[in-house]
Amino acid sequence: MNDVLATTLVGVFGITGSLIVLCSALAMFKVRDALSRINVFSPATGLGMPLIVVAAYVWTLDDRGFDWTSLFIAILAVLCLIIVSSVASNTLSRSSVLSGQPIHRKTAPNRLATPPAGVVDEDPDAAPETGD
Amino acid sequence: MSIVIAICIVILAVAIVVGLVRVLTAKDMGSRAVVGDLVYFSAIGMLTFIGMHVSSSIVLDGIFLSSMVGILATIALSRILTRGYR
Numbered sequence: 103m104n105d106v107l108a109t110t111l112v113g114v115f116g117i118t119g120s121l122i123v124l125c126s127a128l129a130m131f132k133v134r135d136a137l138s139r140i141n142v143f144s145p146a147t148g149l150g151m152p153l154i155v156v157a158a159y160v161w162t163l164d165d166r167g168f169d170w171t172s173l174f175i176a177i178l179a180v181l182c183l184i185i186v187s188s189v190a191s192n193t194l195s196r197s198s199v200l201s202g203q204p205i206h207r208k209t210a211p212n213r214l215a216t217p218p219a220g221v222v223d224e225d226p227d228a229a230p231e232t233g234d
Numbered sequence: 235m236s237i238v239i240a241i242c243i244v245i246l247a248v249a250i251v252v253g254l255v256r257v258l259t260a261k262d263m264g265s266r267a268v269v270g271d272l273v274y275f276s277a278i279g280m281l282t283f284i285g286m287h288v289s290s291s292i293v294l295d296g297i298f299l300s301s302m303v304g305i306l307a308t309i310a311l312s313r314i315l316t317r318g319y320r
Contacts (some may be wrong), residue, residue: 105235113238116283120245123276127249130256130272136264143268147275151301154279157242158293161235161286172294179298186301190271190308197312198264200319 108164112157119153122146134206140195147187152180239287246276246283267311274307 126146130139159176166172205212217223253269253276260266278300285293 109235109238112235112286113241116238116242117245120242120249120279123272123279124245124249124252127252127256127272127276130253130265130269136262136268139265139268143272146272151275151279154242154282155294155297155301158282158286158297162294165289166291175294175298179294179301182298183301186305190305193305194264194267194271194308194312194315197316198267201263201315201317203262203264203315 105164108160111160112164115153115160116157119150119157122150122153126150135209136198136203137195137205140191140198144187144191147191148184151183151187155179155183236287239283242283243280243287246280250276250280263315267308267315270311271304271308274304278304 123146126142126144129142133139133142155176159172162169162172162176211218250273253272257266257269260269278297281300282293282297285296290296
């Protein structure tokens with residue numbers, strides 16, 4: 103591969119991915135609670151890190167030439183980043199809610215605190231009513 | 235190529251510093267856990283670029299393995315948050 107083309111592609115993908123990670127780090131100052139921080143962290147793992155993987159693959163392509171193993175590992179790394187980070191974010195947000203982390207007071211509608219209108223919220227552990 | 239790699243490393247280092255400042259100013263444990271995740275992924279990116287800088291042959295293997303085991307740190311942090319309950 104042409105050296106200038108490889109440098110340009112590594113620059114575009116690498117710098118864009120790094121900037122996305124930096125932007126999601128800066129966005130953690132804008133939002134106010136843990137759930138929103140988990141939410142704004144998703145672009146870093148779902149888009150920023152895969153772009154860095156693409157930059158690394160382009161660099162490998164320029165350095166060592168085409169290789170099916172490298173392509174397979176790069177595709178697997180992107181899939182792993184997307185799938186694994188989604189599951190990890192889900193687990194972290196679930197445990198964050200379960201452990202009672204505070205949610206910003208202006209969160210509306212907050213379906214976890216109040217059920218939507220029209221839904222009858224029955225207590226499943228309540229003793230059954232005895233009819234006459 | 236080395237200038238591009240240096241720019242990427244500096245951007246990721248700034249992201250880590252911003253995240254650590256957020257850890258210092260955050261009040262709740264959930265925010266600290268997610269910032270720990272951010273520092274982990276930024277460090278993976280920095281290691282990748284450092285590997286490209288020194289012409290290492292395991293750049294792709296490193297980022298692939300660390301992205302696969304990245305879930306372990308997050309799940310450990312979430313178990314700590316809930317005090318061991320699922």
